[in-house]
Amino acid sequence: MMPDLGKYAFAVLSSYGVALGLIGVLVALSVARSRKVRAELAKIEERVQRNG
Amino acid sequence: MSIWEYANPVKFIRTTDLVLPWVAAGALICLVTGLVWGVFFTPDDYRQGSTVKIFYVHVPAAMMAINAWAMMLIASLIWIVRRHHVSALAARAAAPVGATFTVIALATGALWGQPMWGTWWAWDPRLTSFLVLFLFYLGYMALWSAIENDDTAADLTSILCLVGSVFAILSRYAVLFWNQGLHQGASLSMDAEENVADVFWYPALVCIAGFVLLFVALVFLRTQTEIRARRARALLAREGRA
Numbered sequence: 001m002m003p004d005l006g007k008y009a010f011a012v013l014s015s016y017g018v019a020l021g022l023i024g025v026l027v028a029l030s031v032a033r034s035r036k037v038r039a040e041l042a043k044i045e046e047r048v049q050r051n052g
Numbered sequence: 053m054s055i056w057e058y059a060n061p062v063k064f065i066r067t068t069d070l071v072l073p074w075v076a077a078g079a080l081i082c083l084v085t086g087l088v089w090g091v092f093f094t095p096d097d098y099r100q101g102s103t104v105k106i107f108y109v110h111v112p113a114a115m116m117a118i119n120a121w122a123m124m125l126i127a128s129l130i131w132i133v134r135r136h137h138v139s140a141l142a143a144r145a146a147a148p149v150g151a152t153f154t155v156i157a158l159a160t161g162a163l164w165g166q167p168m169w170g171t172w173w174a175w176d177p178r179l180t181s182f183l184v185l186f187l188f189y190l191g192y193m194a195l196w197s198a199i200e201n202d203d204t205a206a207d208l209t210s211i212l213c214l215v216g217s218v219f220a221i222l223s224r225y226a227v228l229f230w231n232q233g234l235h236q237g238a239s240l241s242m243d244a245e246e247n248v249a250d251v252f253w254y255p256a257l258v259c260i261a262g263f264v265l266l267f268v269a270l271v272f273l274r275t276q277t278e279i280r281a282r283r284a285r286a287l288l289a290r291e292g293r294a
Contacts, residue, residue: 003092005102011167012105015160016091019109022159023266026152030270034277041284048287 059136061279068272076269082262089255097252106164107248108256112263114157114223117185120150120267121213121220124192128210138275140206141282143213144196145274149267151189158182178235181222188216202282
């Protein structure tokens with residue numbers, strides 16, 4: 001299944017590792033911050049509404 | 053209906069909420085298809101051997117590193133001219149995405165360069181202008197974080213974005229301006245004679261579509277986050293004054 005990358009296996013595999021790893025971290029951080037900020041805003045809006 | 057309707061934060065969030073899952077799904081499908089096609093179903097290059105497979109992550113990342121800055125430039129100009137907060141926040145949201153693509157382009161370029169050129173790095177015009185572009189991304193993000201007032205931060209970062217655009221253009225055209233250095237000219241061209249062979253071109257196109265859609269999805273999500281964070285700051289400030 002895996003193509004024969006020969007003597008360039010390290011270069012090819014580490015390129016994909018770096019690229020997909022960084023994209024994965026970026027997506028995870030973006031989603032986590034989105035959820036956190038959304039929850040914080042909901043809490044603040046609720047408090048503001050309660051206090052008039 | 054005008055495009056400026058989307059300058060309304062509520063309208064922007066409502067519309068992007070509808071579009072975001074589709075764009076994200078498109079990005080995932082294109083990336084998986086393009087990368088699997090490129091890695092498993094394309095031949096080695098007769099000169100570069102299997103390192104040609106790095107092409108499918110390196111070229112789209114490098115393209116998007118420059119295009120992300122171009123998008124930030126347009127958003128910054130809209131902020132300067134029309135003072136729409138969503139455009140300034142969209143520019144802010146795009147910066148970490150562009151910076152990540154720049155790091156991917158630099159890192160995969162080094163990993164590709166070592167076996168092909170015999171060195172991880174050279175002070176070649178294109179490599180150097182990409183490194184400077186990355187430093188501009190860092191400076192841009194640092195400037196946003198350093199200034200408390202959102203409008204002042206948007207003003208100053210917009211100016212920085214205009215200045216950095218020189219390096220974004222240099223990153224794209226450095227190999228044409230200076231006919232020296234290790235980096236080759238453009239790999240992709242509308243001219244069939246200059247373009248890479250079709251067997252590499254088609255999977256690369258799918259990967260580029262995947263990177264573009266990923267960028268759009270991340271910018272939508274992060275802009276929504278910036279809009280909500282700005283509203284939270286405004287409410288907290290109002291509470292503090294009361």
